[in-house]
Amino acid sequence: xLKSAPPPKTNLSLTSFFSADxxxxxxxxxxxxxxxxxxxxxxxxxxxxxxxxAYYNAIIERENASDTVVSNGIAIxxxxxxxxxxxxxxxxxxxxxxxxxxxxxxVHLILLVLIPRDQPGLYLQILRALAxxxxxxxxxxxxSQMKTPDEVMRFFERGGMVLPDYVCAADIMSDxxxxxxxxxxxxxVIDCFIAKQITEIPVLxxxxxxxxxxxxxxxxxxxxxxxxxxMSDLSPIVNFEPFTTILRNEQSTWLSDxxxxxxxxxxxxxxxxxxxxxxxxxxASRCYVLNGKKLMGVINLPRFLNKVFRE
Amino acid sequence: xxxxxxxxxxxxxxxxxxGFMAGITALMGWSAYHFGLxxxxxxxxxxCTFVAxxxxxxxxxxxxxxxxxxxxxxxxxxxxxxLQGLLRATELDIILFLIGMMVIVGALKDLGFLxxxxxxxxxxxxxxxxxxxxxxxxxxxxxxxVIGEISSIVVVLALVFQVCDTLKVRAxxxxxxxxxxxxxxxxxxxxxxxxxxxxxxxxxFTFSQFLIGxxxxxxxxxxxxxxxxxxxYRKSIAEMSLKIEEHRKLRQGLGPLIRIPHRRGFFVLTVxxxxxxxxxxxxxxxxxxxxxxxxxxxxxxxxxxxxxxMIYRPQRARYYIEHEVEWWTLLFxxxxxAVAGGLQEQGVTRSLADKLAEITTGGPHAxxxxxxxxxxxGSAFVDNIxxxxxxxxxxxxxxxxxxxxxxxWWALLFGACFxxxxxxxxxxxNIVALGLLEKRGHAHIAFLEWLKIGLVIGALTGVIAWGMxxxxxxxxxxxxxxxxxxxxxxxxxxxxxxxxxK
Numbered sequence: 001x002l003k004s005a006p007p008p009k010t011n012l013s014l015t016s017f018f019s020a021d022x023x024x025x026x027x028x029x030x031x032x033x034x035x036x037x038x039x040x041x042x043x044x045x046x047x048x049x050x051x052x053x054a055y056y057n058a059i060i061e062r063e064n065a066s067d068t069v070v071s072n073g074i075a076i077x078x079x080x081x082x083x084x085x086x087x088x089x090x091x092x093x094x095x096x097x098x099x100x101x102x103x104x105x106x107v108h109l110i111l112l113v114l115i116p117r118d119q120p121g122l123y124l125q126i127l128r129a130l131a132x133x134x135x136x137x138x139x140x141x142x143x144s145q146m147k148t149p150d151e152v153m154r155f156f157e158r159g160g161m162v163l164p165d166y167v168c169a170a171d172i173m174s175d176x177x178x179x180x181x182x183x184x185x186x187x188x189v190i191d192c193f194i195a196k197q198i199t200e201i202p203v204l205x206x207x208x209x210x211x212x213x214x215x216x217x218x219x220x221x222x223x224x225x226x227x228x229x230x231m232s233d234l235s236p237i238v239n240f241e242p243f244t245t246i247l248r249n250e251q252s253t254w255l256s257d258x259x260x261x262x263x264x265x266x267x268x269x270x271x272x273x274x275x276x277x278x279x280x281x282x283x284a285s286r287c288y289v290l291n292g293k294k295l296m297g298v299i300n301l302p303r304f305l306n307k308v309f310r311e
Numbered sequence: 312x313x314x315x316x317x318x319x320x321x322x323x324x325x326x327x328x329x330g331f332m333a334g335i336t337a338l339m340g341w342s343a344y345h346f347g348l349x350x351x352x353x354x355x356x357x358x359c360t361f362v363a364x365x366x367x368x369x370x371x372x373x374x375x376x377x378x379x380x381x382x383x384x385x386x387x388x389x390x391x392x393x394l395q396g397l398l399r400a401t402e403l404d405i406i407l408f409l410i411g412m413m414v415i416v417g418a419l420k421d422l423g424f425l426x427x428x429x430x431x432x433x434x435x436x437x438x439x440x441x442x443x444x445x446x447x448x449x450x451x452x453x454x455x456x457v458i459g460e461i462s463s464i465v466v467v468l469a470l471v472f473q474v475c476d477t478l479k480v481r482a483x484x485x486x487x488x489x490x491x492x493x494x495x496x497x498x499x500x501x502x503x504x505x506x507x508x509x510x511x512x513x514x515x516f517t518f519s520q521f522l523i524g525x526x527x528x529x530x531x532x533x534x535x536x537x538x539x540x541x542x543x544y545r546k547s548i549a550e551m552s553l554k555i556e557e558h559r560k561l562r563q564g565l566g567p568l569i570r571i572p573h574r575r576g577f578f579v580l581t582v583x584x585x586x587x588x589x590x591x592x593x594x595x596x597x598x599x600x601x602x603x604x605x606x607x608x609x610x611x612x613x614x615x616x617x618x619x620x621m622i623y624r625p626q627r628a629r630y631y632i633e634h635e636v637e638w639w640t641l642l643f644x645x646x647x648x649a650v651a652g653g654l655q656e657q658g659v660t661r662s663l664a665d666k667l668a669e670i671t672t673g674g675p676h677a678x679x680x681x682x683x684x685x686x687x688x689g690s691a692f693v694d695n696i697x698x699x700x701x702x703x704x705x706x707x708x709x710x711x712x713x714x715x716x717x718x719x720w721w722a723l724l725f726g727a728c729f730x731x732x733x734x735x736x737x738x739x740x741n742i743v744a745l746g747l748l749e750k751r752g753h754a755h756i757a758f759l760e761w762l763k764i765g766l767v768i769g770a771l772t773g774v775i776a777w778g779m780x781x782x783x784x785x786x787x788x789x790x791x792x793x794x795x796x797x798x799x800x801x802x803x804x805x806x807x808x809x810x811x812x813k
Binding site: 223224225226227228230231232233236237241242243244245249252253256257 | 423430466561627
């Protein structure tokens, strides 16, 4: 597991990216695209940003690809832009709520974030700074009832939202995962691989500590030991003969037979970049996020790439 | 084919080793000059180059081929060796033999014969830890004596890993047992070890002479080793017995049960061994006699079989040549033989042989413990072929004094093969085994863990070899009948080139 020295602290506040002038209050009904264009135009007037149309298209394209509604009536539309020198944040509130997506409740608080392309972690840092509001179910609605930008500004200032010095593993992990117990048998493992269409599953012991992983590839290796593959002619096993032993014994064989104790794992507070390091080191496509020995979440490679390169 | 383990060294550490190496090389060069073994500048160059290559295999293992390249360049560039001498010294006959055998082993894997061997043992009923250990020892020795130590250890360890992984027992003791017996078995025939074919061919032994001389010693050494390892690893063996019993109660085997066809592979191996065994008779029938044809059919047999196999499986021919032949190792052997040839060409080995004959009292047998001892200790730290290459011209020169010195070929063989057991870097099989063990994520064998059992087995088998060489009437090379004192010139002997004035 990677142990790296924490980067130097910067203590950058979220409110250092915007002022009361960058906040729009909407009492009237407004659509998603309208509020994004209004916010962009407002930022353009205030900060001399020229490429409003190009930025608008980039943001809408990003939004259409995957919505940016984070939780509890808050959306953070954003785009990574090439010719931006520094980040810009615009804030809008909507008392009536804006329908960003069909399947989610209306959004009341919108933070439009424009990020230079070479600062991939900034969006995730902003998300982390907003963690307290994101957890508060009523925060967005209560902000949307405020009448003036100054009131909204004070709300953000009161919250003491400081950007973390770096994005950590917990910020990008998924806390929804499937796990097996170390006293499960091979039948359970095989059923799980097939039913969930996955090829790797973490294994927990009776205390909930992570004891290893099982991989479908390891199961194949049990069935097909290396010395069988020395033969170029596979006709002696053409009818899956080596698999019959496992089939016959799958209920009486514990998963420990294919348990791998060497896997990519980081602690929750480890810098997110250590996830990449661990996955590279172990040639793995998944990294497990632990709190001590307890499994807290999983980061798979597509999720990691999305967080760093696209979100 | 196995990968070369890469050892990373800090620059300061490397510099220290380089300095030490330079010191040893200079000291050996000076000693050779001082004691009259290397009276001229060019002979000192030959000694220093050879010592530098030996030191490289000890201190900078991964760079041994590179340094051997440079060593050959130094010998040619400094006129310590001629180009013709270089070509003669590379021992291409040995290299071709090894290439042929490697292709045959690749085909045996391909044909399922080696898989069948593992499968047969896994399917054996009423297995216990003790029977598994005894079978492992016997198989390691037998396979290494037939298909060579490197191929044998790969096969045997596949069996060890399969059984240990299935039973969840520590594989390290069984890996060590397999390696110890592999090294011992490799001394039994000319096919077991590059050292065997080198000694056999350079001394002029036929395959059957070699077998008659080496097999009894190897068998006694193997029997003693089996007893020692059964006692030494009794806890691990008892644990395995327990796990096998638990598995049996659950009606679980040690691996998948499959019937593997083996007849074609068995036929290929049997034909190869039989032709090699009767090579001398075939040579006589074909008129391949005389010093220039020594063991000619022995050398070409693997080439014939390999050639036929590649015709039989044309789609795999390129694979056999590119992946089953250990080109890296063979290239090192060629270059090493060439560098050792520099000593011969400068007359250093002849001077050493004369000095040895002069100072030895008690006849050739008095030199046996010396040769076994120095080769064993040397082979424990440096590739055993290095010592054999160095001793070859010395023994060839000693044979000119008396044919009784032929016993030293056997001392050299057993010292080199049995001494390889002493440390983890003692033989190529050890290094391959260690690499496989680490690659499988099982464990690393600490230097001391290996040294403890290695030293016991190395010392015991060394003493057995010494004792048996004193008691047994060992076969003499063709052309040196018992009691013969008139000595014909040994095969491949070279005349020293005229040395420049001092």
